[in-house]
Amino acid sequence: MSDESQARPTRIQQKNRATILEGALTVFSSQGFRGATIDQIAEEAGLSKPNVLYYFASKEEIYRNLLTGLLDMWLDPLRSINPEGDPLSEVHRYVATKLQMSRDYPRESRLFANEVLQGAPLLTEILGGLLREMVDEQAAVFQGWMDQGRLARVDPHHLIFSIWALTQHYADFEAQVRAVLGPGHDPYAEAGVFLDRLYSNLLTVHPDEQG
Amino acid sequence: MSDESQARPTRIQQKNRATILEGALTVFSSQGFRGATIDQIAEEAGLSKPNVLYYFASKEEIYRNLLTGLLDMWLDPLRSINPEGDPLSEVHRYVATKLQMSRDYPRESRLFANEVLQGAPLLTEILGGLLREMVDEQAAVFQGWMDQGRLARVDPHHLIFSIWALTQHYADFEAQVRAVLGPGHDPYAEAGVFLDRLYSNLLTVHPDEQG
DNA sequence: GCAAATATTGACCAAGAGGTCAGGATCAGG
DNA sequence: CCTGATCCTGACCTCTTGGTCAATATTTGC
Numbered sequence: 001m002s003d004e005s006q007a008r009p010t011r012i013q014q015k016n017r018a019t020i021l022e023g024a025l026t027v028f029s030s031q032g033f034r035g036a037t038i039d040q041i042a043e044e045a046g047l048s049k050p051n052v053l054y055y056f057a058s059k060e061e062i063y064r065n066l067l068t069g070l071l072d073m074w075l076d077p078l079r080s081i082n083p084e085g086d087p088l089s090e091v092h093r094y095v096a097t098k099l100q101m102s103r104d105y106p107r108e109s110r111l112f113a114n115e116v117l118q119g120a121p122l123l124t125e126i127l128g129g130l131l132r133e134m135v136d137e138q139a140a141v142f143q144g145w146m147d148q149g150r151l152a153r154v155d156p157h158h159l160i161f162s163i164w165a166l167t168q169h170y171a172d173f174e175a176q177v178r179a180v181l182g183p184g185h186d187p188y189a190e191a192g193v194f195l196d197r198l199y200s201n202l203l204t205v206h207p208d209e210q211g
Numbered sequence: 212m213s214d215e216s217q218a219r220p221t222r223i224q225q226k227n228r229a230t231i232l233e234g235a236l237t238v239f240s241s242q243g244f245r246g247a248t249i250d251q252i253a254e255e256a257g258l259s260k261p262n263v264l265y266y267f268a269s270k271e272e273i274y275r276n277l278l279t280g281l282l283d284m285w286l287d288p289l290r291s292i293n294p295e296g297d298p299l300s301e302v303h304r305y306v307a308t309k310l311q312m313s314r315d316y317p318r319e320s321r322l323f324a325n326e327v328l329q330g331a332p333l334l335t336e337i338l339g340g341l342l343r344e345m346v347d348e349q350a351a352v353f354q355g356w357m358d359q360g361r362l363a364r365v366d367p368h369h370l371i372f373s374i375w376a377l378t379q380h381y382a383d384f385e386a387q388v389r390a391v392l393g394p395g396h397d398p399y400a401e402a403g404v405f406l407d408r409l410y411s412n413l414l415t416v417h418p419d420e421q422g
Numbered sequence: 423g424c425a426a427a428t429a430t431t432g433a434c435c436a437a438g439a440g441g442t443c444a445g446g447a448t449c450a451g452g
Numbered sequence: 453c454c455t456g457a458t459c460c461t462g463a464c465c466t467c468t469t470g471g472t473c474a475a476t477a478t479t480t481g482c
Contacts, residue, residue: 010429010480012429012478012479013428013429016429031243031245031329032245032246033246035245035246037469037470038470038471039468039469048431048432049469049471050431050432050471050472050473051429051430053470053472054429054430057471058471059470059471110328113328113383113384114243114328116383116384116386116387117321117328117384118242119241119386123386124390127387127390127391128390128391128393131387131390132390132391132393152412154405155401155405157391157392159405161380161381162377162405162409169372169375169376170372172327172328173327173328173375173376175330175331177372179335179342180338180339180368182339190366190368190369197413198373198409198413201363201413202408202409202413223459224459249439250438250439258460259461259462260441261442261460261461261462262461264440264442265459268441269441270440270441
């Protein structure tokens, strides 16, 4: 904040920028970008509004920082699929990891959901660039496994979409899921069982359809 | 607008209320409730702002009218599952119908997605009431089929969630789907094939697991 | 312990947004 | 073709909100 070039951040800077982003995550994820106000973020973070703007030049900069800062973490499970591993196990692990992330980081899920819902104004480059490459690469791994007869043949891209849709649904539509199920349910545990079954049945190779 | 009791609407009233709701659907579905402005709605509808407020008392009333007006249409496919029909065919028809609705009415899908994402402030009663009853009823039908050995055993509620998640994903996350797939794709057509396969494999009864 | 850098805030501003209202235009029915 | 009801609008009000700034407090490094 002081020097023209990148200055190393103070301890206070580090802490305050972090608490601001933390508060902003809560607010943006539940209100969307336009619905959120700097006052809400400031209150959530326990700082005054001008103080928030002392650390970030504008509301949009807070938002941008949040998005880009969380993107890597969010996409990490996709990267960690092991092409040398057992295909079915790798898919199951990916599904389980994504589901757990929805349970443990629902705000992050909703943040991205909000952004994409509104047409992803700030993410289009990334979606069509980095993400697309990662997905294509991963789809190629799946395709390879299918060609080797180790995974049933389905459209690999839509396989990935289905995993995203099914796992993030429990975070993004939590209000609906809880209202419909009522109390006394552990949606994520039940979903885990359901999804295991679903992907086993979808992807297990049946002897009569190899080749 | 004139009488204390319900007066029959004029032709002009009918037309203008309809165009306002139509414009509001576009705006609310792409901006969320808080992000939308009456000015945007007015412009979208080709009316002046005060004129919009002449037909609806407030922004929230427009929104409320939209939501409740579209809810029946949105939930209709669930109602039309035939308990006397062939289980697998009925599920496939439901999936196909929901997918087509996402393709044909993406704004409606996004409108509800936005609302639920923000915690469904205006829909909680309906979600926990009407919707919950409908889902429970439908889940009971599925359960019956499973008990008869005509459908593989899976959690019926999560089966329904999965259909919602997978079909609406293509409308709600359209920006992402298109960015990742790139041009030259018909996401809905591909999804149709994928989902047919997915639910066949999930729900077809295997001889060795009946009982 | 003392300057210089850093951090914080109250007061303020301009633009935006929801909503009102008086008055004028238009339309329907007799 | 006239009158009352309906429809429409420009001007305006108020509250919110993103953002600024000068002044003050606090911390840091010597």
